[in-house]
Amino acid sequence: MSAIHELGALELWRLLHARQLSAVEVATHFLDRIERLDEANAFVHVDAELALRRARELDDADDRTGLIHGLPFADKALSLREAQPADMGSRWLEGTIAEATDPLPRVLDAGGGVVLGRTASPEFGFAGYTRSALHGFTTLPGRPDLHAGGSSGGAAAAVAQGLLPFAPGSDGGGSIRIPAATCGLVGLKPTRGRIPAQGGVGQVGGLATAGAIARSVIDVALLTDALIGRVNGVAPHELVLRSPERDDGSLLAAAIRGEGRYRIAVMTGGTPWDSSDDIRIAPEATAAVDETVALLKRFGHEVGEVALPDASGYPEAFTDLWRGGAATIPIPVEERDRLEPLARWIIESSDRLTAGGLAKAQLWATEFERRVLAAFAPWDAVLTPVTALTPRPLDWYPIDDGEADFRHQVLHTPHTSFVNVTGLPAIALPVHRTAEGLPMGVQLIGRPGEEATLLAIGRQLERRVPWEQRVVDRMRP
Template sequence: MLPLSAVKLRDQLAAGEISSREATAHHLQRIDEQRSLGAFVHVSEAALDAAARADEAFVKNRGQLGRMHGMPTAFKDLGDVAGMPTTHGSAAVEHPVATRDSALAARLRAEGVIVLGKTQVPEFGLSSYSENLIAAPSRNPLAPQRSSGGSSGGQAAAVAAGMIPVGPGSDGGGSVRIPAAACGLVGLKPSLGRIPSDVLEGYSDGFGAPKLTVSGPLAHDALDAALLMDAMRGTDHYLPLLRGRYPEELANLRIGYSTHSPFQSVYEITVSPDAQQAFSAGLKLLAQRHQVELAKLAYAEDYPEAFGAVWTNGLKDIPLQDESRLGALAREFRRRSQQRSLQAATQAATRIRQIAADFIRQWSAYDVIATPALSGVPPMVGHYTQGSAERDYMLQCQYSPYSSMVNVSSAAAITVPTGTSKEGLPLGIQLISPRSDEGMLLALALQISV
């Protein structure tokens, strides 16, 4: 039986106690056994051969191997992986087989990972649920009738179900933290620029807004997340930090908690009793070492409008093979982006930068801001798609009302499971670092792990 911990598996691989081929075969079997979860949209036929080559390299170059040499993982179907099709979760675009890796995939291949395949995403990564028109929805391993979240929903389902030990995700509005929280995992959204491959094309979009999407780990615990963070950056920092005295010595932080959301100006935001209980449980654990107090926050009432524009601005430029095959949400968001003038798009970008500065100003009165991870338990598969695109978007904002503001601010945040609902579904807490200290967030996650 392989360990659930990615760190322990890495250590066993590095010690030669288990071969990459054995680890890869085990995880491929897990993928095959749990196909009904819909986590994977493509499974590599070359993974075992790659693992065999990794084992040969281990024998020849044992002291010169990557941080995750021989460890299986997968990538979201929003980025290219050489030899595999890229669908972006859309039936409206071509699905070419990639001839080269994305920058992140190349970085992790350099660390020795074995790529098992591509995982399910929403169309163009737009939503907090991983359902689209090209493949079966990604389901929550803890309750298969429910969503695994999005847009890294397939990744979260795969990690939670033991199909991969740890998974790199991407987060543009909560897309690592939402599925991690839905599936009982730790999800880290790093600050903009912390992962070098995220900023190869700059720190802002084409209209002047901060780049929203960054890469981050989905993992069973903080140590596994730290391992993947180090591999994604190509430096040893976070895992040695967590294995040292820092988590034990970290104390007396000023932590402000709040359930106020910037979406409250347009939508009713309600935290369920179970989610509130898990949030309170997390705060109680934090209070054992730190100063926890209510944070009185006031957010700009035009945030929803400005964020919506910035979030959808780029859709009009996506080349489509067949626009009629767009899903309802992507079709509506694309229509809005096409109708938005350049002046309006630029004004929204300017306004979102002003709002981001105000977020950081308010949050910086504290070392950490704590919010609920989500407003409640994961919804049923199909919950969002029964009505209009506007209703779909509203439901998403109500489910994850504390996520996108972190992307707008370019700060770092982590979600950690701290309780369960009456049905046994995971719920948790989100911790935001206005000073973008990912090491501190990982240490706090380690302190409050339950």
Template sequence: MSELHDLTAGELLDRLRAAAVSPVEAVAHYVERIARLDGRLGAFVEVTADAALARAARLEAAAPFGTLWGLPHAEKDLVARAGVPTRYGSAARIDHVPAASDELALLLDAAGAVSVGKTNTPEFGLTGYTESAVAPPARDPWDTRNGAGGSSGGAAAAVAAGLLPAAIGSDGGGSVRIPAATVGIVGLKPSRGRLPVGSGLDSPGGLVVNGPLARTVGDAALLLDALVAGAPYRHATRAAGAGPFVDAVRTDGPALRVAVTTVSPWDDDEDIRLDAAAAAAVSTAAAVLDGLGHAVAELAWRPHGYAALFRVLWRSSAARLPLTDAELARLQPITAWLVREGRALGAPELLGALSAASAFERETIAVFAPYDAVLTPALALPARPVGWFDAADPERDFAQQVRYAPYSSFVNVAGLPAIVVPVTRDAAGHPVAVQLVGRPGGEAALLRLAGQLESARGPLPHPPCW
């Protein structure tokens, strides 16, 4: 019989609903694994074992409800849960214990899931790697000398190592997709306006959306369905199309049109060098999709001016953090730099960047419009060693993050859906992922294509020693 952590999230939910596994058994299994293994991984910053087991017992004593009944999960440490320390990866919030829970935590509660704690994140989620001043680094389970990416690095590491069946992260510039690609799992960023909670419509530039991290494409679709259905929609704009998205993963249908590019919007501004294994993964994915009958073609795309607009948007996002001067002095160098740079922005510069972002969104959608999906590398470089990013030099740190993950943030600016899925393994056996970017509201096509790539690849083993 398989261990519970060998099951997909969907398989575990099936067993929970069939009473073959109880919520207490499921939660106890994952709590034990976290206690035994996370010291080498740094995936968690807070484990609420007693509260999780008590909630699981309450669920067990009542009638099942919700789409995620009994499923263990954990919030990224940017999501407030009442009574649980929520530090945002920052010394400036080291003693913060919220009195109320954020909407995402309440949504997951209403779906019947069981929170077992908080996962590791960089300071205020502002970097693509997870090395804060208040917790050990989140590490890649395939090689713990390397980091897990960010900002949902703890969540991705936990899922990859079997310390959680699946997780929800947030993605403002790649924060779901970067760590998912780093540790060899599936990461899905929904369209702007797709979700009722974490829609992107209430964040600066419309960048930040919630999204699933999972070991399989099917599990990512299952979590997307739970997020879409989990709360009333309160915005005037909503992404087109509808679920259930789990039906899209294995659905046969007409051939789709897929474009391929290794161009990034940062190419004019940074020295982007694509690793050979990343390039090979794109070629493999293109060949697989072509062999399945999809129409695969090279994309002629060379965007200009992107770097300047994104730098303003990212600094303005940091400027919104409600920090006093005393708290600002406690921040890590890159966070303090982003906040100070953002606060120094004038209205003309910010409005100009928002206008440029809107133009970039329209232009990108127009270029991508003939295709159901655009295939790109997920990352330009393999997982980076812990300490590789130059935390003492914020400008260099930012540039290093761009060179690591130049294919991520433009998707947020354009408001498009994207998924990363491992398709090959490098010489050391580490999974290498590609990214598929869809049309507005085009998650179903992405899930279908990603599911086909996953099937062609075959099952991945667990990372060694986990």
């Protein structure tokens, strides 16, 4: 049998379910790897005692039907868990301990998961790369000179190093898709409202949703089903967005089948940020799209083009929605000198955002969403790059200037945030590799609630492109 960390999450689940492996064995294996091999700085906290206690409880339980029974995961540093650190990557909250557990970790606990610790995030998740003054840089595994992407960079770096079989993340502007593509992994941002515990509903702008990162499409589907919280194929939450009935309704079933022929369009007409920033699409990003198109045509899919609708006004609207979310962070003015420049710029600029300004941004975003959905409606999926540029050097972002830092993030990832504004599902797939061997991902954007379609297409690509094996081959023993 392959080493435990080389097995996919679904393979591990089957062995745990059959009692050929114990949850304690699996947790111990991954805890040992974290202690020895986390050169990318993926984890900011590990609680071995908590993990092994939980694993023993699961081994002693008669019921092993949990969707992720015995499988290790880690909370992203932005999720709170009782009695665990709650600094959210910020010096302002350094030393803070959570008094209660957020809904999302509770859902994964209920599914039978074993939490090992916490993965790195930039301060409050504001950046598309993962670095904080509190915890340092999280780097691309095997390339300590490059960023791992963000803000779920710790989650992606953990999976890419074989420290976890999969990991939950959150995505408010690309924060799952960016690090997944950068680290050569699969990352799924579900439709707004699809994840009951954290789906964007009730947030300013409705931008951020939880999602999954893994080496394979199948394992992303498994974790996403667990995040939805399915019991016997039914999501037990009255507000959850349901997809059309597909067998038992599980995304895992759709991913395993990987069937269908679809209408897929390459997005043309630039990016939503073209009116404010000098967006340049690197040849490597174009090559990733071209390679994917060639494969899709070979599989028998219809491939065409669709133009991005008029996005003039997008940069102002998105930035105001981003500021609106930042305005909910209750940090007193006199304590803001403890913030890093990016967070301070966003939060202080939110002070100048009026109720009318926020309402205007939300109304613009709603109209933009309608235009995008109408344009994309004839297509089952729409294809773009994930990042416009290759993985960025550690010194590329001007971290001492918050506004300049934000602008550099736009240059790197101009295709991701509009998917959050429109609430659509999107999957990052690491189809291409550069001449230097660096991963370059593509993004497939789906119809509302149609994650199953994205997973089916992704599975077809996965059968031809050995991205999971590339990750396994790169892992240290």
